Amino acid sequence: xxxxxxxxxxxxxxxxxxxxxxxxxxxxxxxxxxxxxxxxxxxxxxxxxxxxxxxxxxxxxxxxxxxxxxxxxxxxxxxxxxxxxxxxxxxxxxxxxxxxxxxxxxxxxxxxxxxxxxxxxxxxxxxxxxxxxxxxxxxxxxxxxxxxxxxxxxxxxxxxxxxxxxxxxxxxxxxxxxxxxxxxxxxxxxxxxxxxxxxxxxxxxxxxxxxxxxxxxxxxxxxxxxxxxxxxxxxxxxxxxxxxxxxxxxxxxxxxxxxxxxxxxxxxx
Ligand SMILES: NC(=O)c1ccc[n+]([C@@H]2O[C@H](COP(=O)([O-])OP(=O)(O)OC[C@H]3O[C@@H](n4cnc5c(N)ncnc54)[C@H](O)[C@@H]3O)[C@@H](O)[C@H]2O)c1
Ligand SMILES: O=C(O)[C@H]1O[C@@H](O)[C@H](O)[C@@H](O)[C@@H]1O
Numbered sequence: 001x002x003x004x005x006x007x008x009x010x011x012x013x014x015x016x017x018x019x020x021x022x023x024x025x026x027x028x029x030x031x032x033x034x035x036x037x038x039x040x041x042x043x044x045x046x047x048x049x050x051x052x053x054x055x056x057x058x059x060x061x062x063x064x065x066x067x068x069x070x071x072x073x074x075x076x077x078x079x080x081x082x083x084x085x086x087x088x089x090x091x092x093x094x095x096x097x098x099x100x101x102x103x104x105x106x107x108x109x110x111x112x113x114x115x116x117x118x119x120x121x122x123x124x125x126x127x128x129x130x131x132x133x134x135x136x137x138x139x140x141x142x143x144x145x146x147x148x149x150x151x152x153x154x155x156x157x158x159x160x161x162x163x164x165x166x167x168x169x170x171x172x173x174x175x176x177x178x179x180x181x182x183x184x185x186x187x188x189x190x191x192x193x194x195x196x197x198x199x200x201x202x203x204x205x206x207x208x209x210x211x212x213x214x215x216x217x218x219x220x221x222x223x224x225x226x227x228x229x230x231x232x233x234x235x236x237x238x239x240x241x242x243x244x245x246x247x248x249x250x251x252x253x254x255x256x257x258x259x260x261x262x263x264x265x266x267x268x269x
Contacts, residue, residue, distance in 0.1 A: 015076030057095030092144035118142030121260020138260035164197035
């Protein structure tokens with residue numbers, strides 16, 4: 001693993017108890033002097049150079065206290081799958097609004113926002129899209145991420161807060177199925193991408209697809225070259241094993257037609 005650049009004094013990681021938060025907890029320590037961890041779920045004891053500030057994203061007061069004193073944020077917190085609108089509204093829509101309002105009040109300069117490929121889940125798996133294709137959310141979850149991307153643009157245009165909206169594909173230890181051969185992002189590449197977003201001299205408001213160097217891909221990151229992200233992993237090494245344990249896709253199944261996979265069929269609730 002290459003060593004990250006320490007770019008920030010106090011970096012806030014929300015959603016720190018989740019799958020990606022847990023993967024990032026150790027990895028992000030080299031990117032800052034103090035790593036502040038936040039979630040509603042238990043985070044255990046604070047380690048060296050760590051702080052823990054529990055906060056519910058739906059509470060403006062708790063989010064304000066969580067953000068105070070931080071100079072950059074990696075925002076992973078929120079509901080990470082399709083869910084009823086009321087729940088998404090609280091955690092993801094109000095949550096991201098509270099986060100940017102607190103960032104504005106406390107002078108936070110840069111945010112990495114965990115957006116999702118479900119912002120564009122209704123493009124076909126036979127299409128290649130880039131960041132300027134219009135959103136085609138595949139559910140309330142994807143819609144909440146599209147809202148977050150637009151909110152981030154507003155706070156850049158009005159208040160100069162820079163954001164990388166990282167449309168994460170599928171970030172797990174390994175790709176779980178054939179779709180994830182296209183969408184997979186290794187934990188190390190996720191960390192490389194976040195590190196690049198935190199350290200590039202000029203970020204602006206940028207949308208980037210979070211993927212490893214997979215041979216099969218639906219996404220073109222050429223509009224985000226200024227981030228300087230160079231993936232080093234690839235789903236290709238898992239291809240044979242994934243093919244061996246999965247059957248060929250049913251080409252009439254919306255989950256095989258659209259990029260969002262099974263998310264395009266989740267709900268209504
Ligand atoms: N893992 C992926 O492949 C993937 C892909 C695309 C986008 N993302 C996004 O990346 C982020 C992290 O994903 P993950 O896989 O670690 O998800 P996760 O569900 O494992 O973690 C999300 C964390 O957010 C916390 N959270 C939920 N509601 C909250 C609230 N109201 N207040 C405070 N904390 C709250 C949860 O307790 C949890 O620990 C999410 O925003 C997700 O939408 C993940
Ligand atoms: O599309 C995907 O594979 C992933 O999309 C993300 O947004 C979700 O958080 C994750 O649970 C999915 O597995």
